[in-house]
Amino acid sequence: MGLFDIVLKHLWRNKSKALFLALGIIIGVTTIVSLYTITISMEKEVSDKFDQIGSNIIIVPKTEELPLAYGGITVSTGGQSEVSLPEEAIN
Numbered sequence: 804m805g806l807f808d809i810v811l812k813h814l815w816r817n818k819s820k821a822l823f824l825a826l827g828i829i830i831g832v833t834t835i836v837s838l839y840t841i842t843i844s845m846e847k848e849v850s851d852k853f854d855q856i857g858s859n860i861i862i863v864p865k866t867e868e869l870p871l872a873y874g875g876i877t878v879s880t881g882g883q884s885e886v887s888l889p890e891e892a893i894n
Contacts (some may be wrong), residue, residue, distance in 0.1 A: 814821040
């Protein structure tokens with residue numbers, strides 16, 4: 804009696820356990836394959852759009868203020884649209 808015979812007899816006795824194990828493996832594999840396929844197709848679509856539009860894309864916010872929340876405290880730029888450094892800080 805080999806290992807293969809022992810495994811087959813165990814699965815034959817515990818049919819429900821073998822069914823749930825097979826279903827779990829099938830669901831896991833199909834989930835991974837579908838997520839991989841979706842990711843690859845999204846990357847291809849974004850790459851094609853980027854090639855059509857070009858690399859000179861400028862993304863600007865809708866508002867001049869940029870609210871930032873961290874730990875329940877809201878920090879904003881106060882309506883300043885441009886921040887510049889003095890000449891002394893550059894040197």
